[in-house]
Amino acid sequence: MTMQFNEETFRGDYTFRNSPAAVRRFPFPFDRDSYAYSVNIEQHPGGPKGSPFEFAFDVDEHYVAEMKDREITLAEDPMRCQSLPHMELAGWDLLELIMVSKARDYPELFKLTRDGNAWHWINKPLGIDKKFTFLDPTTLPCGPMEYITRQAQGDFALLHEREGNLWLDAGMVTSQADWSLDFDVGMNFFEWHAPVPKARKMGVFDKALKFLLAVTQEQSYRRLNWTMTVNPRLDTSPENYHKWGPEKRTITPENVGAKQFLRVELQTFWRLPRSNALAFPIRCYLCNLEDIATQPKWGRRLHRVLRDIDPDLAEYKGFAVNQKMIVEYLSQYDDGAPTSPGIFPED
Amino acid sequence: MRKLALKVTEIETLSPLVKRFRFEDPKGGALPVFSGGAHITVEMPEGETIRRNSYSLISDPYDGSGYEIAVRREDRGRGGSRFMHTQVREGDEITVSSPANLFQLDLRARKHVLLAGGIGITPFLSQLRQLGMEQKPYELHYAARSREEAAGLKLLPEAAHIHIHISEEGARMDLGAILDGQPLGTHVYTCGPDGLIKAVADQASRLGWPRTAVHSEAFTAPPPGEPFEVVVKSSGKTVTVKADQSLLEALEAAKVEIDYSCRGGACGRCQTHVTACDGRILHNDHWLSEAERAEQKTIMPCMSRFKGARLELDL
Ligand code: HEM
Ligand code: FES
Numbered sequence: 001m002t003m004q005f006n007e008e009t010f011r012g013d014y015t016f017r018n019s020p021a022a023v024r025r026f027p028f029p030f031d032r033d034s035y036a037y038s039v040n041i042e043q044h045p046g047g048p049k050g051s052p053f054e055f056a057f058d059v060d061e062h063y064v065a066e067m068k069d070r071e072i073t074l075a076e077d078p079m080r081c082q083s084l085p086h087m088e089l090a091g092w093d094l095l096e097l098i099m100v101s102k103a104r105d106y107p108e109l110f111k112l113t114r115d116g117n118a119w120h121w122i123n124k125p126l127g128i129d130k131k132f133t134f135l136d137p138t139t140l141p142c143g144p145m146e147y148i149t150r151q152a153q154g155d156f157a158l159l160h161e162r163e164g165n166l167w168l169d170a171g172m173v174t175s176q177a178d179w180s181l182d183f184d185v186g187m188n189f190f191e192w193h194a195p196v197p198k199a200r201k202m203g204v205f206d207k208a209l210k211f212l213l214a215v216t217q218e219q220s221y222r223r224l225n226w227t228m229t230v231n232p233r234l235d236t237s238p239e240n241y242h243k244w245g246p247e248k249r250t251i252t253p254e255n256v257g258a259k260q261f262l263r264v265e266l267q268t269f270w271r272l273p274r275s276n277a278l279a280f281p282i283r284c285y286l287c288n289l290e291d292i293a294t295q296p297k298w299g300r301r302l303h304r305v306l307r308d309i310d311p312d313l314a315e316y317k318g319f320a321v322n323q324k325m326i327v328e329y330l331s332q333y334d335d336g337a338p339t340s341p342g343i344f345p346e347d
Numbered sequence: 348m349r350k351l352a353l354k355v356t357e358i359e360t361l362s363p364l365v366k367r368f369r370f371e372d373p374k375g376g377a378l379p380v381f382s383g384g385a386h387i388t389v390e391m392p393e394g395e396t397i398r399r400n401s402y403s404l405i406s407d408p409y410d411g412s413g414y415e416i417a418v419r420r421e422d423r424g425r426g427g428s429r430f431m432h433t434q435v436r437e438g439d440e441i442t443v444s445s446p447a448n449l450f451q452l453d454l455r456a457r458k459h460v461l462l463a464g465g466i467g468i469t470p471f472l473s474q475l476r477q478l479g480m481e482q483k484p485y486e487l488h489y490a491a492r493s494r495e496e497a498a499g500l501k502l503l504p505e506a507a508h509i510h511i512h513i514s515e516e517g518a519r520m521d522l523g524a525i526l527d528g529q530p531l532g533t534h535v536y537t538c539g540p541d542g543l544i545k546a547v548a549d550q551a552s553r554l555g556w557p558r559t560a561v562h563s564e565a566f567t568a569p570p571p572g573e574p575f576e577v578v579v580k581s582s583g584k585t586v587t588v589k590a591d592q593s594l595l596e597a598l599e600a601a602k603v604e605i606d607y608s609c610r611g612g613a614c615g616r617c618q619t620h621v622t623a624c625d626g627r628i629l630h631n632d633h634w635l636s637e638a639e640r641a642e643q644k645t646i647m648p649c650m651s652r653f654k655g656a657r658l659e660l661d662l
Contacts, residue, residue: 086454089481135480162453163559214615216608217379218349218445274409274477276382276451 003109005064005125011072016232016286022061023291027052028343029224029264033304035313037199039207044222044268048344052266053222056101057152058283059109064125066153066175066234073174073235074150079182080237081146083158083170090158090170091145092135093272094279098148123151145170154266154283157181159212165189166212166278175234175284177227177263178318183238197312212278217271225265228319228326232261232286251322256329257290260322262302289329295345299333306330350390351378353414355439361417365466365498366432367405369415370441377411381446383474384564387414388444388610391430396600400427400568401610404446405472405502409480414443417498419466426591427568449613450538450564452477457532459485460525462547464539465492468499470564471538475504488512490520490539522550538564568611569593570631572652578659579603580622594648603662605648612650619646619660626655 008016018026047053052060074080083091099121103112111122117134128151132139140147149156149172158170165188173181184192189209190200199205215221229236230247251259263286270279293299306314307327314320340346357369372378381404391398406415418431435441450470452459459478461471468489478485486508491497493515503509512520526535526547535556537547544563551561571591578585579601588597595617598605608616612632621628621644630640632647639645646653646660 084455089454160455161451210615210618214608216445216447216614217381271447273380273446274382275454276385276448 003059003063003125004061006061008062008065010065010069010232010234014231014233016062016065018287018291019061020294023287023294024345025051025060026287026292027224027264027266027285028262028292028295028298028301028345029226030301030305031341031343033301033339034308035305036310037196037202037204037313039204039211039223041208041211041221041223041269044220051344052283052285055105056220056268057098057105057281058266059102059106059125059153063153067126067151069234070150070172070174077239080174081149081172082181082185083143083145084160084186087145087158087160087170087275087277088137088143090160090272090275090277090279091143091148093275093277094156094158095144095148096134097270097272097279098152102152126151145172152281154281157280157282158272159278159280161213161276161278164213166209168192174237176237176282177225177229177265177284178236178238178241180238195316197316198310212269215269215271215278217273220268220270222266222268225267227263227265227317228322229261229263229286230259230322232288234284234286248318248321251325253325253329256322256325257293258288260326260329261286261288262292289326293330293333296333297339297346299330300335300337301339303327303330303334349445350442351445353378353441353443355435355437355441356413357415358435358437361498361501362496364496365417365419367415367417367502368431368435369406369413370443371413373440378414379445380411381408381473382448383408383452383477384450384470385446385448385473386450386470386609387416387446388608389416389427389431390442391427391434393426393430396596398427398430398596399607399610400431403450403469403473403564405469407476408473409477414446417466417469417472417502419498421568444608447608447614449609449611450536450562452483452536453534453560453562454481454483455532456534456560457484458530458534459483460529460533460535461485461487462520462522462525462535462537462539462543463487463489463499464520464537464543465490465496466498467537467539467543467564468502469538471536472499472502474536484508486510488520488525490514490543522546526550526554526556532560534560534562536562536564569595569650570652572629573654575653575655575658577653578623578657579662580659581662588652593650594646594652598648598662605662607649610649612647615647617647617649619648619662620644621646621658622661623657623659624653624655625657626653628653628658 045056052058099112102110113120119134120131122129155173159166160169171181266283353370354373356371359367386401386403388399388401402416420432421428488510490512512518537544586601606616608614615634624643629652631650
């Protein structure tokens with residue numbers, strides 16, 4: 001298997017594109033024609049060959065471009081990467097988890113050789129060849145969490161467990177759906193989820209926290225979350241709202257299919273061995289409405305979900321202003337035919 | 348739940364009542380590393396049924412070449428420790444869970460004070476090594492009745508910050524003296540008899556320590572009790588729980604599928620919905636809140652029992 005990496009941008013001229021293969025493997029998040037918050041958690045990794053669920057950390061055609069975009073964001077705002085001092089061990093755990101997984105799952109792209117704590121890491125797509133001492137921070141150019149997450153797609157949160165709760169004590173966050181690490185760092189599970197409407201009352205967060213605390217290192221899990229983004233922008237942060245917020249107003253009936261993206265987060269949960277911390281990678285996938293509609297089942301279903309969604313959720317997810325145009329556009333792909341259960345396209 | 352099929356490679360008698368066991372991968376493969384204070388669950392097949400007990404790991408957490416535990420023989424317990432002492436031989440195969448941790452160090456602490464009573468020394472043996480590797484300041488106090496009974500002596504390094512208190516020799520552990528004057532930001536961890544855990548909590552609160560700096564090992568072995576019956580909703584089957592059996596063990600013996608991890612009422616994995624309850628659930632876990640207990644709509648089968656006419660579980 002050889003992988004082609006796209007030359008593309010996630011800001012400015014927005015040249016991001018999905019190949020037809022990337023569209024077909026897009027993690028469409030709706031398994032039915034309606035949506036409500038739930039504790040939608042299943043085991044990970046595991047899924048059809050070629051799907052983003054197959055491997056622990058999915059690497060796709062956007063890898064190199066996403067890492068360049070992260071570099072730009074970090075250069076402008078170093079506070080997107082923070083780690084409280086007691087989280088360094090968790091950083092090493094995460095580095096090990098990602099290096100071991102990638103070398104195992106993508107041997108043609110990544111290679112890890114270990115002799116005790118003397119490690120040799122080769123990352124071909126990014127042109128990195130590094131020898132270092134595991135657990136010795138002086139042998140890396142930056143902290144272990146920052147080092148490895150500059151080489152892994154998606155955002156990362158590292159949670160410290162104490163007092164029966166999880167605390168967001170470290171993270172690398174540059175492709176987030178409108179939340180801020182700098183604001184949330186040091187908060188607990190209920191504090192950082194406070195802005196989410198309805199879910200707390202439904203008991204979703206109590207159940208989700210209990211589940212997360214019971215995650216052991218033998219078994220990891222995933223869930224999908226989603227929102228809507230105008231233009232293929234990874235950095236939709238509150239810090240930069242002035243840059244992307246106004247772009248919501250550029251949607252017209254003519255361009256909505258190309259400029260309106262469904263943004264899906266593949267969130268996974270891992271108990272880390274040495275620190276007993278929890279790792280929470282949040283991988284972002286983008287697909288515009290035009291591309292979604294190439295899969296007839298997805299076009300029909302997305303129309304129904306967005307037409308019937310609770311107005312509070314449309315408001316919270318930030319697409320209420322364009323909801324009418326989006327639903328109108330998608331209606332042309334909905335002939336009223338029934339849809340099959342599950343998230344995968346029909347052949 | 349992922350299981351590891353290992354081989355018993357060493358058994359050592361540490362004291363008249365305590366033995367140390369070492370398990371390794373039969374092919375010499377590396378086992379998952381773990382964090383200080385973690386435990387594994389050991390399977391003990393006895394006739395038709397499998398008994399499972401959780402034991403703290405006492406070996407080096409970052410060393411995947413083997414796992415070690417120390418087991419104290421409890422002749423009045425449910426039989427698991429007796430099995431380990433009398434049935435298990437070097438060379439035997441043994442099935443264990445991968446490690447989980449319900450008693451982790453809080454690495455924010457400026458200093459760690461570890462207080463062990465008797466066999467409660469076990470979780471600290473792996474924590475000591477982790478603290479050593481992380482180069483964190485700590486002191487350990489180990490209290491035992493007599494030198495002969497103090498199985499931990501053979502496993503502890505000699506060091507200035509490791510203190511032994513043998514009550515038979517008149518060297519009782521003085522909690523006030525230990526806790527008073529510790530630097531701000533110190534965390535204290537206790538494992539041992541309930542009385543010790545409570546005494547430490549009281550002393551710490553008298554000295555004005557924040558509650559979040561006071562930790563104790565939460566999980567304990569399921570208590571025996573009177574036999575009782577439960578009904579499994581999906582099949583309508585009645586399962587009898589014997590006096591020396593936990594509800595979880597009885598359900599497993601009846602081939603009812605149920606999830607678990609700690610088997611000590613602390614992890615939440617086995618939580619089961621109650622669909623009918625005419626009687627009183629004897630909640631022995633550390634997981635459910637007071638309100639949840641009072642409602643009697645949910646039970647932790649690894650620890651809790653029942654007294655009454657009918658208990659139906661959503662299984
Ligand atoms: C420990 C891991 C987790 C972290 C670090 C995390 C973090 C976050 C953050 C930062 C937000 C944005 C809140 C805001 O508006 O500022 C959020 C939203 C949300 N989270 Fe979590 N979360 C975690 C686990 C979970 C789990 C297990 C669930 C399961 C139900 C969940 C459900 C939600 C929901 C429903 C939202 C609203 C999302 C939307 O509608 O777009 N989270 N989470
Ligand atoms: S198995 Fe852990 S609470 Fe029951």
